[in-house]
Amino acid sequence: MILDIGFETMPREDLEAIILRRLKATIDRVYANVAFYRKKFEENNLTPNDIQSLEDLKRIPFTVKEDLRDNYPFGMFAVPMDNVVRIHASSGTTGKPTVVGYTARDVNTWAELMARSLAAGGATREDIIHNAYGYGLFTGGLGIHYGAEKLGASVIPVSGGNTKRQIVIMKDFGPTILTATPSYALHLSEVAEDMGVSFEDFKFKFGIFGAEPWSENMREEIERKLNLVAVDIYGLSEVIGPGVAIECHEGKQGLHIFEDHFIPEIINPATGEVLPYGETGELVFTTITKEAFPVIRYRTRDITSLNPEPCICGRTHIRMNKVSGRTDDMLIIRGVNVFPSQIESVLMEMEEVEPHYQLIVDREDKLDTLTVLLEVGERLFSDEVRHLQERERKIAKNIKDYLGVSAKVKLVEPKAIARSEGKAVRVIDNREI
Amino acid sequence: MQAEQISVFLENKAGRLAEVTGILSEANVNIRALAVADTSDFGVLRLIVDDNIKAVKALKTRGFTVGRTDVVAVEVEDRPGGLHRLLDMFNKAEINVEYMYAFVRHSGENAVMIFRFDNIDEAVRVLEENKVKVINGSKVYTL
Numbered sequence A: 001m002i003l004d005i006g007f008e009t010m011p012r013e014d015l016e017a018i019i020l021r022r023l024k025a026t027i028d029r030v031y032a033n034v035a036f037y038r039k040k041f042e043e044n045n046l047t048p049n050d051i052q053s054l055e056d057l058k059r060i061p062f063t064v065k066e067d068l069r070d071n072y073p074f075g076m077f078a079v080p081m082d083n084v085v086r087i088h089a090s091s092g093t094t095g096k097p098t099v100v101g102y103t104a105r106d107v108n109t110w111a112e113l114m115a116r117s118l119a120a121g122g123a124t125r126e127d128i129i130h131n132a133y134g135y136g137l138f139t140g141g142l143g144i145h146y147g148a149e150k151l152g153a154s155v156i157p158v159s160g161g162n163t164k165r166q167i168v169i170m171k172d173f174g175p176t177i178l179t180a181t182p183s184y185a186l187h188l189s190e191v192a193e194d195m196g197v198s199f200e201d202f203k204f205k206f207g208i209f210g211a212e213p214w215s216e217n218m219r220e221e222i223e224r225k226l227n228l229v230a231v232d233i234y235g236l237s238e239v240i241g242p243g244v245a246i247e248c249h250e251g252k253q254g255l256h257i258f259e260d261h262f263i264p265e266i267i268n269p270a271t272g273e274v275l276p277y278g279e280t281g282e283l284v285f286t287t288i289t290k291e292a293f294p295v296i297r298y299r300t301r302d303i304t305s306l307n308p309e310p311c312i313c314g315r316t317h318i319r320m321n322k323v324s325g326r327t328d329d330m331l332i333i334r335g336v337n338v339f340p341s342q343i344e345s346v347l348m349e350m351e352e353v354e355p356h357y358q359l360i361v362d363r364e365d366k367l368d369t370l371t372v373l374l375e376v377g378e379r380l381f382s383d384e385v386r387h388l389q390e391r392e393r394k395i396a397k398n399i400k401d402y403l404g405v406s407a408k409v410k411l412v413e414p415k416a417i418a419r420s421e422g423k424a425v426r427v428i429d430n431r432e433i
Numbered sequence B: 001m002q003a004e005q006i007s008v009f010l011e012n013k014a015g016r017l018a019e020v021t022g023i024l025s026e027a028n029v030n031i032r033a034l035a036v037a038d039t040s041d042f043g044v045l046r047l048i049v050d051d052n053i054k055a056v057k058a059l060k061t062r063g064f065t066v067g068r069t070d071v072v073a074v075e076v077e078d079r080p081g082g083l084h085r086l087l088d089m090f091n092k093a094e095i096n097v098e099y100m101y102a103f104v105r106h107s108g109e110n111a112v113m114i115f116r117f118d119n120i121d122e123a124v125r126v127l128e129e130n131k132v133k134v135i136n137g138s139k140v141y142t143l
């Protein structure tokens, strides 16, 4: 269902006029209210008057995560604190977290975009939404929650963790929409299986999964094990939270970016050059309606490409392809750039492989080594050692052929790789660089 | 004519085999024959037990990957050359033995070997042709 026909299916020409008008207003506001942006403009001999077309956006320097940390906690806010009604923060794995703020209007915008997203993912006001995203400083839980209420659906704010109780709630409350990280969705199916409960007995129709990159193969696995249609949702707290882009359940081929609120660009992460549609690079966002925490050309570190082709659902907003990795996940192994997502694709191409793997990078005698731990499920298993060794060799060969890097494949028992209730730990880098 | 063997994937770590025998013991499953094939990293444990359904369920519940394979239990004459006669027979018939292991029996009785063939139907045919005693599946579990 398209919730906001007016904006979501607006002819491109009209949409672009609105985007430009909103961009200019945003530039005026950040120049006037955020010292960081004014300084950047001045350093590059720019004034807001220089931004007269969407093309001109390229003249403005990028904003990076480090800039947000340097202005910790509230230095990037564009409104006085008495207009800020909500604060979220991302868990920084290194150093300070990044802090974002919302005005009352921002909270409403976010709820509307999340309501649009849930509708695109198959939800209606009749649905019961089992929201297993974490509630708290993380934007996932509350973002989905406000959108679900805005849509008029019933939301169960179950949050993450206490998985066995979640299975009981699914059985007793009969939710029809599941929202969670994809790795937690798989964890739910495993726990259900351990409890002797089948997702076939639940009422789920659609699942809306995001907050971490996941592959097409993982989608197939989730759809099979959870007996629902799985769509991808994208967002990050620096831009607004979940609800920046959503896959329509009709197309399931890329995520529509809500362009009436966010301008996407794809750049070469090494040079900063803007890349044409279809080329893969780092996704960059400019927000054009946010009041408290606008970002200009913010580098997301997510790797994807943009697809301007019309979609069967009727939305005119551009689509981004599934995020295939992170610029900062990129491993350089013996000089070869490797994204964990590429290894996942190689593994998932082999029918018998389950998506439970972990990459371990070590340095032995000044040489990088890559070990792929892979759990042996029933499809991979054989009673003959020779066959298992052949499979190890075949996977190593495929990795070498596709990625140009040598890997040792090590088969491990099921559940040998630690499952996190939230995001999956796919890489352990033991190198001391 | 065939018996069913269960196999279990094990990492080559101390205590894994004991973990499996412990689980089977708790489940009141009797191990009739057992063999391990391993590499430096992992091993495959092959078992003939008295109750496959109970054994598989107990092991899966505890998170092990378990497979089931048809094998053939053959009585080997208790005299010099008994085993050789069988292997020679398979060789001549071009039947590939993937692996084999011995079955524990009381002393004085003929030995029983478990054979895993790539082509089990052909192997059984050759055994019958040569009047070798193949032990029935249901009988194997309770020998």
Ligand SMILES: [Zn+2]
Binding pocket: A247, A248, A250, A251, A256, A311, A312, A313, A314, A315
């Ligand atoms: Zn669409």
